[in-house]
Amino acid sequence: MFSFEEARQRVLARVEPLPERERLPVKAVLARILAEDVRxxxxxxxxxxxxxxxYxxxxxxxxTDRPVRLRVVAEVPAGHYHDAEIKAGEAARIFTGAPLxxxxxTVVMQEHVQRDGDLLEVPAGVVRAYDNVRPRGEDVAAGEVVLERGAFIRPQEMGLLASLGLTHVWVTRRPRVAVLSxxxxVVEAGQARGPAQIFDSNRYSLMGLIEMMGAEALDFGIIRDDHDDLRRAFLSASTQAHAILTSGGVSVGAYDLVRDILNEVGVIDFWRVKMRPGGPQAYGRIGPAYFFGLPGNPVSAMVVFLEIVRPALWRLMGRRNWEPTRFRARLLETIRKRPGLMEFQRxxxxxxxxxxxxxxxxxxGSGILRSMVQGNxxxxxxxxxxxxxxGEEVWVEPFPM
Incomplete structure (x- = not known):
């Protein structure tokens, strides 16, 4: 049985970034990972x-001790360049964003001056030399690395790429992740449900999390507790996906077949982690595909994905600086807990x-999926x-948007 941090580090150590990359239009690279530095x-x-x-x-x-009177000799709207020099005693009407x-x-704000025809009076003390000017290269200097390889592309990165005049960039390959319950x-939503059955929610939650992080989810549906069916599904997924993500079937029950089949067709790494929710887990390989076996309870599946599987997929995608935001917050209630397990409460x-x-x-409870909806x-x-x-301070990690 491994601690939470040991488990995560063991998983990360076994994942290698995909070597493939592709060149895409900047408009199509949201949630992708840069494959090379951008200068x-x-x-x-x-x-x-x-x-x-x-002006x-x-x-x-x-x-500094008296008003200054200047002659307005030009007007410079945004998008235009006035190439005639402003000489001593002169000024130019100018608008935000226009080049000097x-x-x-120096630019003096229009509300601080008085103008009469072409004559401009600037009162003492309303502006100092170099005020209200954005210098050349203030945002980015020529030759500077503005985005590093491994950067996750958000809307702001897309805007920066476009501001550099780039139409296409190299990004890493989107990993394909096969998802099955x-x-x-469990039965599919919309189908007849028996009195002892529940509708499958895990595939939907997990596929949403996968797509949100920029990977591609492949829906392999629900596989019954049948050895041959599960074996065929695992082997098929291993030929179509870079990673396989299952939920259910990793504990020690008589019908929990995932671990046994993984030992037959692949390599299993470990399957117990000292965390709550989400203790029973399975990790390994089936051929070239990484295997992540998550618990069947819906909260457990989501928590294990967020804290162990997502970092591994980030590494597979080549992302750097993937660590989620965490900060300290003061508890407004007492939380009862026994030592021995890392707990992730909503x-x-x-x-x-x-x-x-x-x-x-x-x-x-690990089956209370609504807690993931009510919480943030x-x-x-x-x-x-x-x-x-x-009144104690604890670490909190916001959910991904």
């Missing part, structure tokens, strides 16, 4: 530009005038600890 081909902004609507002038013309004309190095007790975390505060969603985070309770008292 800026030019400065952004390429020229000093105005951060305000106002571009020479800082040397300003005075040669000679100008096991057991006679919670609701909020920011108040007193800082971050968290409470549980209520009953924490996992509360981490250390393996060696017992009860956690109201």
């Amino acid at each position: 800026a081909p030019f400065d952004i902004p390429p020229l000093p530009n105005s951060a305000r609507d106002g 571009a002038l020479r800082g040397a013309d300003l005075a 004309p040669p000679g100008a190095d 096991t057991g006679n007790e 919670g609701v975390v909020r920011y108040t005038e007193q800082g971050w505060e968290v409470t549980t969603t209520g009953p924490q 985070c996992l509360i981490f309770l250390a393996e060696e600890r017992g009860d956690h008292e109201r």
